[in-house]
Amino acid sequence: MLLPHYPWPSHSNRAHPPDEGCSDYIIDIRLRVNMEDVLTGFDLTVGSGDAGISLHHPVIASPMAGVFDPPYRRILHDLGIELSYTEMISSRGIYEGSGKTEEIAGWIPEIGCSAAQIFGSEPVYLSHAAKEMERMGHHMIDINAGCPKRKVLVQGSGGALIRTPERLLACLGAVLDSVRIPVSIKIRSGYHTFEKGPFLDLVKDISSIGVSCIALHPRTVAQGFRGSAERGLIDEVSSLVDVPVIASGDVRERSDVVDYLRRGARAVMVGRALMGDPLRVKRLINGGTHDPLSTVEGIREHLKRAREHLVHSVNHYGERRGCVRFRSHLGWYTARFPGRKRIRDRIFHVSSTDETMDLIDNIEREWTSIPSTGNIKYSR
Known part of the structure; x- marks a missing residue:
């Protein structure tokens, strides 16, 4: 399955419908999947030229505050993780020069490709933070629009952005206009409850504004991590948008990876299952259920x-x-x-x-x- 190419105008990071006159700025997003084995021949590239991120397997380390810091991300990279996310980075903290926030945002080559996940509800803060993350050497910017923690929600950030689609899109637009590296967003399926129509409309709007990929955790913000991820939503969203969908939620074994890919996800995020168990990466990538x-x-x-x-x-x-x-x-x-x-x-x-x-x-x-x-x- 080959996804369409999108031009990348020189003045912006926004994706638009194909235009023959913009061939120099193609965002090259490719996925090849042998449907007899969804992991055979896997190849996903997000970005173009020097900004491109190439993945040779679909397992990504998700952002986890207090867990996936640079030392642990280095271990995961040694075991095969090609792309990992930072802990949540406060855009206001970066704007105000908070030393603690800047430490969380640090990047070192030994962790491989890095997506800097920023949170906030003010476009000016998010835009500034995105520029700083690009300057620091991160390879992608991710906007957190799904965190269920109260201290984040009361700021109107994280999962609270789902309640204000106009503000979410304004924040996303500001970031897209600020950097040249790929931009993604991580969302949940709703705030209190899943409302199919409004949610799918929001996903379409996010896709059309120009993100490089969408990470979806198919639980509501109110659910937190309770219950089970509603995997069927991945089928629907992946068939609705033209950008890669990264599935998040309840990925523990290789069978979970395969299931999400067969539902149309282009890659999967793994978080809680890797806490204190870095060797799980090998099983997720290479298969096997043997207990080490x-x-x-x-x-x-x-x-x-x-x-x-x-x-x-x-x-x-x-x-x-x-x-x-x-x-x-x-x-x-x-x-x-x-x-x-x-x-x-x-x-x-x-x-x-x-x-x-x-x-x-x-x-x-x-x-x-x-x-x-x-x-x-x-x-x-």
Whole structure:
């Protein structure tokens, strides 16, 4: 299946219907899928020339505040993730020069292609932030119009933008006019409830304004992460718009990836399933359902990644801060370890590299000495 090409006028990042006179500015968005195996021959390119982002598999690491920071995104990139998103970046924080916000927005080459996800409700803030993200080296800008957290919603940002389509489109337009790199948006299926007509109208408006792709989490804002993602909505939206749709929500196994692609999604976002489980990336990309923690070798590989993650965290933030930030991650890495409450109590008392490494070594000795590691239930 070959999607149409769209011109990219030199004065704007907006996509318009094909025009033979604008061939120098084509946004090249291609997807080749063998329908006998939706993952065979996968090739998705978003952007053109030096701004293009090429993906050779459909698995993308989603934006997760407090989880997918640069050290962890580096681990995911080493395991095969080609495109990952930043944590949510406050556009107002960037506008006002907040040091904390600028740290979250930082990009390093070791994490690969990066989409900077910005949030806000004021076009002037979002436009400024988008320019700064492009200057910092990010490869794509994403506008968050789906976050269900109250502290974001009360600002009129995140999922609250769905309630004001005119403002959402104004924000999106301001960003599109500010940068030359691809622009995407992440939305949910509604605010309190799913209203099919208004939602599909909004999706069509978003598509026509010129975004490079649309990420859809088919739950409402009010649902948060409760219940199940309404996957059938991906079928409808992907057949309605001419830009790639990225599916988000309940992606845990390769079968979930395949299901979303068969429904018309061009790629999938994975978030919660990767918390403390970076090796899941290999299964999502290459297949297989084998539990890596059912063998001694698998446990050692799992904790090897934890050690690498600690080193990256310390190098990125400094020793004490890097170790403190790593505590939560180590809790997720060891969430399935028998006696995890005892382990968790020990985790939150380490504050140096040596202490944390010693703790991981002790966990590995205890874990690999369990007579039957296969009894550890594998699920998330």
